[in-house]
Amino acid sequence: DIQMTQSPSSLSASVGDRVTITCRASQDIRNDLGWYHQKPGKAPKRLIYGASSLQSGAPSRFSGSGSGTEFTLTISSLQPEDFATYYCLQYNAYPFTFGQGTKLEIK
């Protein structure tokens, strides 16, 4: 199975900050990676697919980069509604696997 190592596991930041979350794959997954955020009691919502393509309806302050084994999600200017848990998901090979999650909290 492909292991996805996500960091950091938690992050404290302020409205307006720029934040970066990283996922590392245990083997080459090309660009078969998505980023999701999730609020308590809600389904995960995809922000990025194909490592760098913005999901329709997602705010442009979210961006993704990387390919192969190293991937990054950047939020350019944090908004109050962005405080949530973030996950990466690889869909290059079965079983699809998630990173452990990053809980983004208000400082």
Add this chain to the structure above:
Amino acid sequence: EVQMVESGGTLVQPGGSLRVSCVASGFIFSTSEVNWFRQAPGKGPEWVSRISSDGSDKRYADSVRGRFSISRDNSKNSLYLQMNSLRVEDTAVYYCVRRGCWGQGTLVTVSS
């Protein structure tokens, strides 16, 4: 607008069986592969199973292989997950997913 609506979740005893369903709309269901994911309380999401557009190819997570079976009825725009030999650790919200679009989920609780 793409929509996935799950149903069928309930309380079931260990060793029991349950089928959960999903009705899709807003896209051509018969040409899309679809997946089941789940999320246990307080845990991250987990991929469970995937089925090809015509139902001929099915994949499963190791944790459910041999106990769960995915199927679809393209005439009804519906996806199913038959769950047998349920365990306490199968307790989760089950989601059907197509291309990053998730339903609201249906809660399956396995407990005596």
